[in-house]
Amino acid sequence: MSSVTRSRRQVRLSRALGLALTPKAVKHFEKRPYPPGEHGRARRRTESDYAVRLREKQRLRAQYALREKQMARAYEDARKDAGLTGEAMVENLEMRLDALVLRSGFARTILQARQAVGHRHILVDGKIVDRPSFKVKPGQTIQVKPKSQATTPFQVAAAGAHRDVLPAVPAYLDVQLEKLSAVLVRRPKRAEVPVTCEVQLVVEYYAR
Numbered sequence: 001m002s003s004v005t006r007s008r009r010q011v012r013l014s015r016a017l018g019l020a021l022t023p024k025a026v027k028h029f030e031k032r033p034y035p036p037g038e039h040g041r042a043r044r045r046t047e048s049d050y051a052v053r054l055r056e057k058q059r060l061r062a063q064y065a066l067r068e069k070q071m072a073r074a075y076e077d078a079r080k081d082a083g084l085t086g087e088a089m090v091e092n093l094e095m096r097l098d099a100l101v102l103r104s105g106f107a108r109t110i111l112q113a114r115q116a117v118g119h120r121h122i123l124v125d126g127k128i129v130d131r132p133s134f135k136v137k138p139g140q141t142i143q144v145k146p147k148s149q150a151t152t153p154f155q156v157a158a159a160g161a162h163r164d165v166l167p168a169v170p171a172y173l174d175v176q177l178e179k180l181s182a183v184l185v186r187r188p189k190r191a192e193v194p195v196t197c198e199v200q201l202v203v204e205y206y207a208r
Contacts, residue, residue, distance in 0.1 A: 017059045019196055053205035060197040064093050065110045070133070075206040086199025087190035094188045094195075097122065098132035100142055103194070104175045104182040106154065108162045121148040136184045144180035154180055167194035 047055075061071045078089035093099060098114040101122060107113035114132045116122055122129060123143045124136060136142060144154050156162075158180050169175050170192045175182040190199065 013062055017055065017062055019059050019062070050205075050208075053201045053208075056198050056201035057205045060090070060093075060195065060199070060202050063110070063195045063197070064096070064099060065114065066093075072206065075203070084199075086203045089202065090190050090193050090195060090197065090199055091188050092135070094193045095135050095137075095184065096132060097124065097129060097134040097136055097142065100136055100173065100182065100184060102166070103170060103173055104142065105160070105162050105166055105169070105177050106144055106157050106180055106182075108157075108165060116144075121145055121154070138184050138186045140184055142182045142184070149180050170194065 057071070061068070066074070074089055074093055075085070078085045078092055081088035081092070094103075098110060098117050101107055101116055102110050102113040106122075107116055117132045117134075118130055120128050120130045121144055123141075123145050124134065125140050126143075128145065144157075148154055149158070158178050160177055163177075170188065172184060172186050172188040172192060173182050174185050
């Protein structure tokens with residue numbers, strides 16, 4: 001799939017979910033703040049509880065760019081954790097390597113972050129990790145490998161070029177952007193994680 005096609009799909013998905021998923025989608029969203037399709041401008045009919053929960057689940061899934069199977073597994077894992085399942089689910093997802101590469105400002109979108117990991121540009125505690133789903137533990141260091149740091153995309157990132165479109169660095173990360181290095185200081189708390197989602201509705205979707 002070409003980058004243009006992928007970008008269009010992300011914009012379309014953003015409009016369908018009522019949520020800007022990429023910086024490019026933000027601009028489109030400002031122009032067309034309604035769902036895609038010929039009935040997009042029409043007011044939504046009263047939605048069923050199922051439809052509301054489904055859309056909330058899709059919103060969370062899209063923000064981490066997960067497949068449905070990965071999302072369902074994240075829910076099952078969160079059920080085993082102490083505390084509230086929905087909060088644990090988001091906190092666990094946020095400790096994925098691709099999510100933390102994005103939050104650190106090493107990439108502009110979650111898909112770019114995933115690509116950086118998959119293409120073996122990212123080290124965790126000095127070792128290459130090429131699994132985007134790798135769960136980073138508190139205290140571990142994430143870094144762009146030295147050879148990759150010299151390439152244009154990472155030089156751009158190190159200069160802070162993505163900070164204009166990303167949320168402020170959350171308190172659970174200690175980032176040295178010019179060194180393209182970050183430490184996960186502690187487990188994230190749901191309230192600090194910059195994703196838009198009513199987690200209880202997601203739990204209700206899977207618990208049905």
